[in-house]
Structure formats: C-alpha cells, structure tokens
Amino acid sequence: MRVALFVTCLVDLYRPRVGFAAVSLLERAGCEVVVPVQTCCGQPAYNNGDLGDARAIARQVIAAFEGFDYVVAPSGSCAGMLKCHYPTLFEDEPDWAARAEVLAARTHELIAFLVDELGREDFAARFEAQVTYHDSCSSLRELHVHDQPRRLLAQVEGLRLNELADNEVCCGFGGTFCVKYPELSARMVDDKAACIHETGADTVLAADLGCLLNIAGRLHRLERPVRVYHIAEVLADMTDAPGLGEAPNARTPTPDSEPGP
Amino acid sequence: MKSTAHAFKRNVHVALHDERLQRALHKAGGGFIEKRRAALDALPEFEELRRSARAIKDHTLAHLDEYLERFEAEVAASGGQVHWAATPEQARRIVVELCAQAGAKRVTKGKSMVGEEIGINEALEAGGFEAVETDLGEYIIQLAHEPPSHIIAPAIHKSRQDIAELFREHHGHHEALDSARAIVDEARERLRAAFLSADVGITGANFLIAETGSAIVVTNEGNGDLTATLPRTHIVLAGLEKVVPTLEDASVLLRLLARSATGQAFTAYTSLFTGPRRAGDGDGPETFHVVLVDNGRSEMLGNEFHDMLRCIRCGACLNHCPIYGAVGGHAYGWVYPGPMGAVLTPLMQGLGEAGDLPNASSLCGRCEAVCPMSIPLPGLLRRLRVRQYAAGGGSKRSRWALAAWAYLARRPRLYRWVMGLGVGVLAALGGRRGGLRRLPGAGAWTASRDLAAPAGRTFQAQWQRHLRGRGRG
Numbered sequence: 001m002r003v004a005l006f007v008t009c010l011v012d013l014y015r016p017r018v019g020f021a022a023v024s025l026l027e028r029a030g031c032e033v034v035v036p037v038q039t040c041c042g043q044p045a046y047n048n049g050d051l052g053d054a055r056a057i058a059r060q061v062i063a064a065f066e067g068f069d070y071v072v073a074p075s076g077s078c079a080g081m082l083k084c085h086y087p088t089l090f091e092d093e094p095d096w097a098a099r100a101e102v103l104a105a106r107t108h109e110l111i112a113f114l115v116d117e118l119g120r121e122d123f124a125a126r127f128e129a130q131v132t133y134h135d136s137c138s139s140l141r142e143l144h145v146h147d148q149p150r151r152l153l154a155q156v157e158g159l160r161l162n163e164l165a166d167n168e169v170c171c172g173f174g175g176t177f178c179v180k181y182p183e184l185s186a187r188m189v190d191d192k193a194a195c196i197h198e199t200g201a202d203t204v205l206a207a208d209l210g211c212l213l214n215i216a217g218r219l220h221r222l223e224r225p226v227r228v229y230h231i232a233e234v235l236a237d238m239t240d241a242p243g244l245g246e247a248p249n250a251r252t253p254t255p256d257s258e259p260g261p
Numbered sequence: 262m263k264s265t266a267h268a269f270k271r272n273v274h275v276a277l278h279d280e281r282l283q284r285a286l287h288k289a290g291g292g293f294i295e296k297r298r299a300a301l302d303a304l305p306e307f308e309e310l311r312r313s314a315r316a317i318k319d320h321t322l323a324h325l326d327e328y329l330e331r332f333e334a335e336v337a338a339s340g341g342q343v344h345w346a347a348t349p350e351q352a353r354r355i356v357v358e359l360c361a362q363a364g365a366k367r368v369t370k371g372k373s374m375v376g377e378e379i380g381i382n383e384a385l386e387a388g389g390f391e392a393v394e395t396d397l398g399e400y401i402i403q404l405a406h407e408p409p410s411h412i413i414a415p416a417i418h419k420s421r422q423d424i425a426e427l428f429r430e431h432h433g434h435h436e437a438l439d440s441a442r443a444i445v446d447e448a449r450e451r452l453r454a455a456f457l458s459a460d461v462g463i464t465g466a467n468f469l470i471a472e473t474g475s476a477i478v479v480t481n482e483g484n485g486d487l488t489a490t491l492p493r494t495h496i497v498l499a500g501l502e503k504v505v506p507t508l509e510d511a512s513v514l515l516r517l518l519a520r521s522a523t524g525q526a527f528t529a530y531t532s533l534f535t536g537p538r539r540a541g542d543g544d545g546p547e548t549f550h551v552v553l554v555d556n557g558r559s560e561m562l563g564n565e566f567h568d569m570l571r572c573i574r575c576g577a578c579l580n581h582c583p584i585y586g587a588v589g590g591h592a593y594g595w596v597y598p599g600p601m602g603a604v605l606t607p608l609m610q611g612l613g614e615a616g617d618l619p620n621a622s623s624l625c626g627r628c629e630a631v632c633p634m635s636i637p638l639p640g641l642l643r644r645l646r647v648r649q650y651a652a653g654g655g656s657k658r659s660r661w662a663l664a665a666w667a668y669l670a671r672r673p674r675l676y677r678w679v680m681g682l683g684v685g686v687l688a689a690l691g692g693r694r695g696g697l698r699r700l701p702g703a704g705a706w707t708a709s710r711d712l713a714a715p716a717g718r719t720f721q722a723q724w725q726r727h728l729r730g731r732g733r734g
Contacts, residue, residue: 007720007721009670011720012680012719012720012721013680013683013684013715013719013720014684014713014715014716015715015716016716016718016719016720016723016724017716018720019720019723019724020720020723020727035720035721035724037673037677037721038673038721039669039670039671039673039676039677040670042670044663044666044667044670045663045666045667045670046643047624047643047646048646048650048655048659048663049643049645049646049647049648049649049650049651049655050650050663050667051647051650053663053667053670053671056667056671057667057670057671060671060673137623137624137625137626137627138626141625141626141627141629141630142626168627169583169625169627170583170623170625170627172583172623173623174622174623174624174625175623176659176663177620177621177622177623177624178623178705178706179703179705179706180620180621180659180705181270181273181620181621182705182706182708182709183270183273183274183277184273184584184587184588184621185623185709186708186709186710187277187587188583188587188623189709189710190709191583191587213712213713214710216696216711216713217696217706217709217710217711217712217713218709218710220695220696220710220711220713221698221709221710221711242695244713245695245696245711245712245713245714246695246696247693247694247695247696248692248693248695
C-alpha cells in the first residue's frame, strides 16, 4: 500500500519531527511512504479570496499526489482542504474537478487514517503525562474526527487524558486570521489557555500544527509550564525532544542530528 | 442606524477593554449554548427536521415569486393590503404614510429586525410619531438610545444594574430598582399604558403563510399580541424571504426556531395574524397592512449568497461564535451581528463599509454546525472574500504578502530554497530559547505569543538526507 505523505507546510518548516513521526506510524502499520515534492495546500490563498492562486496550487498538489493508494496529512486543516475544498474549486474545469474528486476520496487525516482505514489503535507508545487534547476545528467539524485520537491515546502507557472544557471552540489560529485580527485571536487563545490550565494537564496535544504553534506561543508567553506536542510524536514515541517552542537542552538531539525513526 | 462597520477593528479594541460589557458577555455566554443542547438532546428527530426545513425553504425560494403573489392575494382576500418596498427609503415612506392615514400619535412596536434594518424608529420620530418599543429588551435599548446587540436578546449587553439605572433616569424615581421582578413590573406598567393608547402597532413576522395570508409572530412576553390587536392599524414589516407555502411548513420551522434560539421547545406566544378584525371578532385592528421589504434580497436570490435567504434569525450562530462572544454585537457596527451579520451587512451596506466583517473569522465552522437551516456560513464568508479580492480590496501590505507567498508556493524549487534559508535564520535567532518573543514584521503574532523556533532544516531536506542514509536516495 503506497501512501503519499502530504507533510504540510508548517510541519515542513517548523516541526519536521512530526513528519518523521507520521512516517514511523505509517510504516509500522504496513504502508510504503513516499514524500512527493510539495509546498502548501493553498489555504492562505483560498481563505483570502485569491481563487486564481488557490486553483494553481491545487493543480500542482493534484498532479504531484495522484497515483498513490492514499494521501495522508498530519493535519485536519490541510487534509480538509484537499478532501472538502479542492473539489469545489473547479466548477468550470470538469477534467480537473474529476481529478480533484479522485484525490479527495483518497485523502485522509493521519489520526483518522490509522484508526479508520488501517484499524490500528495500539503503537506500544509510552508517555508519562497528564495530557489534554485539543480538537482542531477542521478535524472536528469538516472531517468528523473525534473518537479516533482518544482511542489511540487510551493505549499509550502512562498517559492520562483530562478532557478540555469547550473543546468545540476554536483556539484562534485560523491561518492568516491570527495576524490580520491579532486582538481577537489573542483573546481566543487566551480563553483556550485558561481551559487548558483548568484541566491540570502538563501537556497539550493536537493533530494540527497551526493550533499547536498558536497555543504553545501563548502558553510560553504566559510562562505556563505546559508542554506542547503533536499527537503523532507521542504515538511514535518521539517525545524525547523538547516540546514545541521549548528551549533545547543537553539531553536532546540538536536540530542537525539525524532525526526520525 | 448609521453603520460603524468600517471601524470594526477599533470597535473590537474598545469592546475587549470595556469591563462592563465583558462581564455581561461572560454572564450571558454559555446559557444559550447549554439550553440549546438540552433541547436538542430531548428531540431525537432534530436532524430530520433540519433536513425538512432546508427543503421547505429551498423549495419556497425556488418559487418565491409564486408564493409571494399567492400571499398578496390571500392578504387581500382577508381584507388586508400588501405593500412592496424595494429599498429601506420606500419601506419607511410607506409606513410613515400608513401612520399618517391612521391619524396616529403613538405607535407601539413589537421587536422587528427588519424595522432596525430600515431604521423605522428614526423615520417615525422624524414624522412626528411617538414610537414605543414593547419587547422588554428593545424597550431598554430604546431608553439607552442604543441599537440591539443580539438579534433575539437585544439588551444582552446590559446588566441588571445598568437597566435599573436607566429606569431610574427615565421613569423619574429617586432610587434604582433592586430586583429583576421590580424591573419587569415597572416595565409592564409603563408598557400597558402605551398598548392601550397606541393608534398603530407595528410588528415583524417570523413567517408569512402564502396559503392563508397570515403573519406569524413569536414572542415570550405577549407583547406581539398586544401590539397587533389593540391599535386601529396593524402593520407587519417583513423581509420578502419570510414567506413559506403552508401552515404545515411553518410548523416544521417553528419546531427548530425556539430550540435553536433559546432552547425552548416553543416560545411562550406563537401568534397568527390574518387580516383586520372581521364582523363578530372580539378584538383586532381595523386595517391590516404587510410591508414586504426587498433591500437586496431579490439580488441574493440569484447569486452565490442564495443560501443566506434560508436564515430564520434564530441567533444560534451568534451564540456559538467565539468572535461574537468576545466582543458582543455592537462591535459589528450595524443591525445584524455575528456570523449571519458578517454575511448580511456587507451585502446590504457594501464591502467598502463592512469589508472587515467577512475577514474577522477563523472560519471555525461552529456557526454552520449549529445553524438549523444548514447555511454554509464559513463558505459564504469566503465568497465575500473572493468578491473583495477581485475588487482589489484589503490592505496593500496583506495583498502584497499573499502575492509573494503564492508566487513561491507555485514554484516548489524556489520555495524550497527560500524557505530553507528562512527557517535557518529563524532557528539561529530563536534556537537557544526555543522561541522568539519579538520579530520585526511579525508583531501581529508576537504581541501576545512567542514564536516557536523552527528546527533549522525543513522536513523535505531532512527526508532527502534520510533516504540517502537508507540507501534509497
């Protein structure tokens, strides 16, 4: 089973470890993972009204990712873009619309893919932590992913999950929204940080790096001792490195050391 | 009312720093959400009703001309009259003329968002009529000379103390009332006098029934009935999308409306008004008029904002919106706040005036998830952004940044090179701490958040190396 990894631009640039964690999980579940040359899914253009560039980027992604059994992304937001929005972009171009539909049907968010398509719930991971889990809006409402991450986390040894109040509420990232309306975004992530604090958790997990960058950025500014990881890092037993935005320390590998599985 | 939607960012700043408003919003916050959830849990067929409701509205909108003509004919058959208003000016003129014909001095008003939309109170006052709002929330904000901040709870931004203070000032006591009960009793006493002396009553309509020519008004205070039945003339103000074919259809929509709005199974009063008083009727107006307001609706009927015409003004999207919850309704600057307002205001006031509203959303989709009419609100906000982008809207800086990014994103090799450089620089700047507290040009992010430092080399670069290490590269 050949799986193309749509690693997402944020993981590519910010947190390559999440990409390697995704590869590790997919390979352990029996997939052959291929990483086509890629940039971004095009959401910044699509969500800012620039349909010309959104279509051009979508064509590029479709061309690079068709021909695989599955396309998997460690992000509900980007998987949602390929799955729910690409097919709507080509009303006047039936050829591209058909190719977009085929890609959409093969595209999955990583966590849902592991559970729903591969039937894997236990990766024998170990993580001693009180965690809380943030559902991203796209995972929750576009892709209807809710139980899958919880089922996977239930198998992680040492991990206790404290559910987050208001888990249906956005963290305030919203792509370019967070820099176009910084006051509103700051208020939303502040509310989220308060809910996280109330859970008493020492670690926040999510399956979208956009939310995680936003949440980690606010938690660090507030000097809250809460660690932030992508759920794939926990499931792939890759929590030996510092959490997102944490200072590296002597025990952990430097960015240039060989990462990954 | 005069729109301040153009000052949205400033309005947001003010609202976020208004402690009284923040306290009131915090107090109101979760109530509607919990009540709606409880109401839905008790109604297993909610999703089925939602599908039926959508089908009813879609069918009606596809044949809107026929149903409006039928409605007009049935109103005439029951002794009333329909007036067509293409613009807010026409609607105001019709209402003012009808009040003059009735020889009116005092006009009572039931809550009507279309009334707010066309600015009917100002027009009535300019015409020499005394307009009295009879919904308690509307009455409160009329005393305060403020617009509603919520489409079903217009004074939700006011605390009990704010209201007691307003009553003290306007009703001429020395001491402020100390309980909600005392406030309600005093309002009731004041409004009773207005009901009994009014010459014209103006209500909105939640639904118009084509097969009977009736208007349906729902209230929790009964003020709609007293406004409609006691004065000599009853004027119904309604957007032309309010019509549905039959009473049976309206009953489906009614089952969704109160549950979505307040979590009630049904509002306390659901009143049907059909024509003026007939021979033998115990009460009712002598004349019955319906003013159907277009104000951009017929244009939406044929364009990409068609879905918005299904809106039944329940307010669920406001109640579940994190932006509305943070700043309240007044920040939106015009009559309709929240997600539905972020779609309607630009369509009615123009994107030049209200260009911020469709952009000030993370497109989280909670509004669409709770909308009883399945209106794809985030999708409609995106369509407004498409219009805006095509018209050259938005700040120069953001357009330039988007264009530069898109140029790179369409050129994978160049992208890889430029981004590789970028993450290297950011990693060098922030690597030791793990993040940056400040970064020139990124103040919108770093004002309230640290910026995590990237790993220094992109995944794709590391992957290439990894493949070579595996002997596959």
